[in-house]
Amino acid sequence: MSDVPPIEVLAEDFEDLKATVYGFASQLEDNTKKVKHLASAVASGGGQDDDDSGGTGKKPKTxxxxxxLSGDQYTAELAALAAWxxxxxxxxxxxxxxxxxxxCASWWQHPxxxxxxxxxxxxxQDLTNPDTCGLTGPSVWHRDHLDPMLAQLRAADGPFAGCMTNPDRPQHTVLPVPPVTPLPAQPV
Known part of the structure; x- marks a missing residue:
């Protein structure tokens, strides 16, 4: 007997392979459209536009x-961030x-x-939401977001270095509660 499969099996395998290739081609086309859309939004200076939700017409939730941000929008977002x-x-x-x-106990003064x-x-918010992140979301958040952020912020030469050494600033040794309505960011 021969090890060559019958023509029907080969034809079925070929059709499966063809469907897989078409699926990849479709994904590539969708991703290319998304990249072009984002690139045009960035080039126009608008960032995300009103219809960044896949055609539903809703504005993004984030x-x-x-x-x-400025004014009340900045103040509200900063207050929510301060609580977190x-x-x-x-x-x-x-x-x-x-x-x-x-x-720095006055971290909100450091843009x-x-x-x-x-x-x-x-x-x-995204990676701890069980509806969107899956089981590995928190781990990804720690690895990709928290650890690098803490390393940058708390580095000896990071944005708070002057708060520890500048004689015009108080020494920050206790972590006080930020004010309920934090002050808008000001250049340091």
Whole structure:
């Protein structure tokens, strides 16, 4: 007997292979359209447009980059971020404050810190939602978002380094509760 399968089996295998290739081609086409859409949105300076939800006409649920907000929008977003920082981030992930791991009790006055904390908070919202993240979401959040953010913010030469060494600033050794309505970010 021959090891060559009958023509019917080969034809079926060929059709399966052809369907797989067409599926990949379709995915590639969809992804290419999404990339072009995002590139045109970025080029126009608009970031995400009103119809970034796959044609449903709804605006995206996530807020834009926090440093692009102003007025009441910025204040509301910063207040929500401050609650997350105070209630989850600081008690769960922050160790002792030192010159090698600084922290500023007035972190909201440091735009680079606000931007990094906000991005990490947005990722936390997405990656801890069981409806969207799967079982590995929290692990991905720790690895890809929390750990790099903490390394940058708490680096000896990071945005809070001057808070520990500048004589015009108080030494920050206790983590106080941020004000209910944090002040808008100001250049440091």
């Amino acid at each position: 807020p834009p980059f926090i440093l692009w 920082v105070q209630d989850l981030l600081i008690p769960s992930y922050f160790g002792e404050i030192s010159s090698s791991a600084p922290w 680079p810190a606000v931007a990094r904390l906000h991005a990490t908070w947005l990722a936390w």
